[in-house]
Amino acid sequence: MDRVVRFGISMEESLLRDFDQLIEEKGYSNRSEAIRDIVRDKLVEENIQNPSAFVYGALVFLYDHHKRELEKLLTDFQHMYFENIVSTTHVHVDHNHCLEVILLRGKVSQLKSLAEKILSFKGVKHGKLTLTTVLTQPKHKHSIHKHE
Ligand code: NI
Incomplete structure (x- = not known):
């Protein structure tokens, strides 16, 4: 298993409010899980740009x-x-x-x-x-x- 690393994120209050509202609607229990999914989705998206992947x-x-x-x-x-x-x-x-x-x-x-x-x-x-x-x-x- 990978080691889990904690880090801080800064963002505008209004952006965070919108984000919290979105992840609540999607059913996420916390911000970390939502951010992990967004990061993975972005990485997969990048990965599948490679024709030989x-x-x-x-x-x-x-x-x-x-x-x-x-x-x-x-x-x-x-x-x-x-x-x-x-x-x-x-x-x-x-x-x-x-x-x-x-x-x-x-x-x-x-x-x-x-x-x-x-x-x-x-x-x-x-x-x-x-x-x-x-x-x-x-x-x-x-x-x-x-x-x-
Ligand atoms: Ni049929």
């Missing part, structure tokens, strides 16, 4: 059940990317719509291009890719120079 993701999309050939296209396409696809869940939303959630892992560039292609298929009405990653800090300065 290894990440996990979920692609959620809604599509037209009656669009001819689309289901076959989606299945064939997912077979092409079998190395990146962990699982797929299909939901029959109503008579006309299906929802799929594809859990993914791999490089940012691979997952983004997979998602962009699926979302561009005719009959796919709406969707979003969400990425996340494990934040790891190098223990020594030397370990920054990784050979991949």
